Amino acid sequence: MKAITLEEHAAFPSLGDNNDFYNGIWKVFPGYQQKAWDYGALRLADMDAGNVSLQVLSHLPGIGLRDPARCQAANTEMAKAIQANPSRFAGFAALPMAVPDEAARELHRAVxxxxxxxxxxDNHLEDMTHYDDARFWPVFEVAEKLDVPIYLHPSPAPAAEVEQRFAGNYPWKVQMGLTTGAWGWHENVGLHILKLYAAGVFERFPQLKIIIGHMGELLPMMLHRVARLRFFQEMAAERNKSILDVWDENIWVTTRGMFSVSTFKMLQQVTRIDRILFSVDYPFESNTTGRAFLEELQSSETLTDEELEMVAWKNAHSLLKL
Known part of the structure; x- marks a missing residue:
């Protein structure tokens, strides 16, 4: 069973990995930094062990939001790494989202x-600003015009946000877990999707393609409750698309970082099978863990053989025109 994965990170010199968040990550997860900086033998060996035929590289998020020149240089560096092994790697661009017009130009160049x-x-700017304001929409306009997706990736919260919302009577590591992968990341990306819908982004750009990870960033459980609330029903009545239409037509969801068959079944209940994409989150997760998850989906008969191939690689192949 081959696979294509598309939330797989790499570090390149022009953006690098030197900030407080990653300096802490490398201490907690020794060895991951070396994997992030490798686009050769180490990465390919892990891909082979997990039956990953193609990996879509992306830059480490949380760096370069305000620096168009660094994003441009890093994207060029990534392109050279892809050219060295084009049968195994493809690329997603980093964009300076704090400078939307520059971000739109760089997306056009990168594609x-x-x-x-x-x-x-990044899912937000350093001050937690989302992209529902119209000043960010030139990026969505270019993405729709070029027919390429934008992947909204969780981002580190500022210190004040962490202290106010996630600090408590427990160790610092638990606080950081709540801020990131245990809760904060997911609810914030889910909120962002709802804000984009409420702001009319999907009315203005009806063919826009957005990818989110973590089996839907908490939205699958909340989606139908949101849709039946009066103010969302009123919006749906006035628009061409309801939030459920947007979920079916504009949103793709990856499994990245979540390897639970039970959670997948919940996602499957509310999500079209052609909108679900397999991903791993390398180097923070191993491709062999991803392979074991696909094998568990197969052995549990959660999916038919055809559906399993769709999730493992065919949907990504189609979405990205590989």
């Missing part, structure tokens, strides 16, 4: 000149 398949961007 048309470098051959990238879209962009993976």
């Amino acid at each position: 048309t000149d470098l051959g990238f398949h879209g962009a993976l961007v």
